[in-house]
Amino acid sequence: MPAIATLKGISSMATRALLAELVAGFEAQTGTAVAIESVGGVDAAKRVAAGEAFDLVLLASDALDKLAAAGHVRTPRVDYVHSPVAIAVQAGAPLPDVSSEAALKAAVQAAATIGYSTGASGQHLMRLFERWGLAADLASRTVQAKPGVPVGSQLASGEVALGFQQLSELQGLPGIQIVGLLPQECAVVTTFSGCVATVSTQPELAQRFLAHLNRPDTAATKQRHGMTPVSA
Secondary structure (H helix, E strand, O other), X not given: OOOOOOEEEEEEHHHHHHHHHHHHHHHHHHOOOEEEEEEOHXXXXXXXXXXXXXXXXXXXXXXXXXXHHOOOEOOOOEEEEEEEEEEEEEOOOOOOOOOOHHHHHHHHHHOOOEEEOOOHHHHHHHHHHHHHOOHHHHHHHEEEOOOOOOXXXXXXXXXXXXXXXXXXXXXXXXXXXXXXXXXXXXXXXEEEEEEXXXXXXXXXXXXXXXXXXXXXXXXXXXXXXXXXXXOO
16 A cells, blocks of 8 residues: 655644644554644745645634635634733743733833734734724834744843733743733634645545544643634
C-alpha cells in the first residue's frame, strides 16, 4: 500500500501550542503525520489566497469565512475553540486596574506605550480605541508586533508598557505578568476554526483531522491553553 502523504496545514500563532498537542494525539491514534506551520494570521490568509498548497487551514472564523467566499477553502468550517483577549504588563510592573471598561480606558490613556498584534485581538483593540475617541491620540504610542511575534516579547523587553493579545499567546511567556481579560463591557472572544483547503489532495483525511479537534478528550487540553472548547 502506498504511504499516505503528510497532511500540511497553516494556522495563526494563537493556536500554535494547542495544535501541537492536538496533532500529537491525532498522529498517535492514526499513524498519519501532520505538519502545521504557525504564522501571523494575516500572512496565513494571504498565503492561502495566493494558492499555496495546504490541506488544512486553521484560522479565526471570520478569516476563514472570507477565504471560503473567495473559494480558497471548503465549507462548512469546523469551529473548535473560543479564545479570549488578555492584558499584560512587564514582570514586576504595577498592575493597572482593568476591572471595568472605564478603568481599562484610563489604564490605556496612562500607558506610555501599548503593544498589539496584527490578528483578531489587535483589530478589536483598534476598534475599541476608535469607539473611545482615542485613536488619534494613541497613534504615536501604539506599537504593532510584527506578524508571528508575540506581544509578550515586546513587554518583556520593555518596548511596550501595556500589551493586548490572545490569552493563549501570553500564557507562560517569561518576563511578563497577565493582568486579566478584557472587562465584560468590551470583551471579545475569537472563535478559531478549521477548513479543508480547496487545493487539498487529501480532503477526506483532512476532514478526519478536523473532526479530531472536537473529540471530548481534547477539552482539558484546550482549557489548559486558556481557551474554551466548542461542542462538536
